[in-house]
Amino acid sequence: MKPVVLIVEDDQLMSDSLIKVLSGEGLNPLAAGTGGEAKKILESTVIHLILLDINLPDMDGLDLLKVVEETEPDIPVLVMTAYTDVTVAVNAMKKGATDYIQKPFELDELKVIVHKALENSRLKSELTTLKRSRKTEHTEIIGKSxxxxxxxxxxxxxxxxxxxxxxxxxxxxxxxxxxxxxxxxxxxxxxxxxxxxxxxxxxxxxxxxxxxxxxxxxxxxxxxxxxxxxxxxxxxxxxxxxxxxxxxxxxxxxxxxxxxxxxxxxxxxxxxxxxxxxxxxxxxxxxxxxxxxxxxxxxxxxxxxxxxxVPSLRERREDISELIDLFLAMVNKELRKNVKSVSKEAKTILMNYKWPGNIRELKNVIERAVIISQSDTLNVENLPMELIKGEQVPQKGNFKKISEMEQDYIKKVLSFTTGNKSEAAKILGISRSTLFEKIKRYNLN
Ligand SMILES: Nc1ncnc2c1ncn2[C@@H]1O[C@H](COP(=O)(O)OP(=O)(O)OP(=O)(O)O)[C@@H](O)[C@H]1O
Ligand SMILES: [Mg+2]
Missing domain, CATH: 3.40.50.300 (P-loop containing nucleotide triphosphate hydrolases)
Incomplete structure (x- = not known):
């Protein structure tokens, strides 16, 4: 069965070209020109992903996002905003959007974020099923800090x-x-x-x-x-x-x-x-x-x-390593995998992240990474975006501009690949040309 993507976009030209691209990607796109139409489709159809334009004729896209979060929280929502609408994108992420893409975008870029969102949501539901079927709880308090x-x-x-x-x-x-x-x-x-x-x-x-x-x-x-x-x-x-x-x-x-x-x-x-x-x-x-x-x-x-x-995890970073080992061992056993180690780059990210969700978040990240890892080592690619981006969902009152978050993110990835741009583009999930363009725009050379 092809994943169904609901495109909510009032610009007919844009909508048509999205339909064409997504069909070409093996997906099943449906289009709604208004928020009202989108709601009707959502009530009657199984949807796997929503591509949401923020400017709709009959309602604010953010309000539609809210409806989706309340009624169908498992559907990933990708928000399309104009390049000038930085705050809108930040707001959308805060309200639960999975990711955003700024118009005008390259089709390559769009394809990548669509596939990534679908893959993530598939993993999530796989994980829920796995968790329901097997459950091991750990009862010892780990840490030497x-x-x-x-x-x-x-x-x-x-x-x-x-x-x-x-x-x-x-x-x-x-x-x-x-x-x-x-x-x-x-x-x-x-x-x-x-x-x-x-x-x-x-x-x-x-x-x-x-x-x-x-x-x-x-x-x-x-x-x-x-x-x-x-x-x-x-x-x-x-x-x-x-x-x-x-x-x-x-x-x-x-x-x-x-x-x-x-x-x-x-x-x-x-x-x-x-x-x-x-x-x-x-x-x-x-x-x-x-x-x-x-x-x-x-x-x-x-x-x-x-x-x-109980201290937060970022107050006792020296325990992270031991916790990773514990969770690796637990998850390997649970999922009958054999992931032995964590690459140096991935470890640096894990050690430096802020962990707003603390140990539970670390545990979930390791679990997810083990599931998607194809080798016996966890790599940067196995980690969720928000870790690499740093603090993706901004904390109260102290937003970084999205362009700054993006710059930081690109810089970090480039330093992991020691400047290798093809490798970096792969990790970032964008084409090489897009990466070159961004490096030029942000003056990162
Ligand atoms: N020191 C630790 N060593 C090993 N595992 C831990 C440790 N602390 C927490 N965990 C694990 O992290 C997860 C979250 O812990 P717990 O449910 O106790 O958090 P909580 O503070 O009650 O969170 P919430 O406020 O969200 O309810 C659990 O799976 C728990 O086993
Ligand atoms: Mg609790």
């Missing part, structure tokens, strides 16, 4: 205390859940349950009964009593992930539990006493939530007594 040594020490100190609540904070993907598991394992509670719940994953109206359970007859549907998580975790540990998302009305009940180890099931008159250590985690700034009135200060102060900060 001072930060990790301190972290481990703190974990063992905390584990000694019988029921002090712990607040684990850190950016997404730093290993907060792993820290919670480590505390549980190192404590006297290790032979009892470690119960995990993600506060943001449960609808607000169900959370209280999940937590505390209910008694028969508490409400119409309560034909039997149900035990809550606090009771199920008795003698063990309860891990409350994303505690910052907890609804206001439930917070005093959690506080009461932390202070007395007792609670009332919904509809229950008798209070229940258990022995549970609560470990809460968040990647939000709770003090900020307190000042916004979204998190109760008394609960915050209770949780703040014992805080464990």
């Amino acid at each position: 001072q930060k990790v040594k301190d972290l481990k020490k703190l974990i063992s100190v905390v584990a000694e205390t019988p029921r002090t609540p712990v607040l684990v904070v850190g950016e997404s993907g730093t290993g907060k859940e792993l820290v919670a598991a480590a505390i549980h394992q190192a404590s006297d509670r290790k032979n009892f349950p470690l119960v995990k719940i993600n506060v943001s994953a449960i609808p607000e109206n169900l959370l209280e009964s999940e937590f505390f359970g209910y008694k028969r007859g508490a409400f119409t549907d309560a034909k039997e009593s149900k035990k809550g998580l606090f009771e199920l975790a008795n003698n063990g540990t309860l891990f409350l992930d994303e505690v910052g998302e907890m609804q206001h009305s439930l917070q005093p009940k959690l506080l009461r539990f932390l202070e007395t180890q007792t609670f009332n099931p919904i509809g229950g008159i008798k209070e229940i006493k258990v022995d549970v250590r609560v470990i809460a985690a968040t990647n939000q700034d709770l003090s900020q939530l307190v000042s916004e009135g979204r998190f109760r200060d008394d609960l915050y102060y209770r949780l703040k007594v014992m805080v464990i900060e």
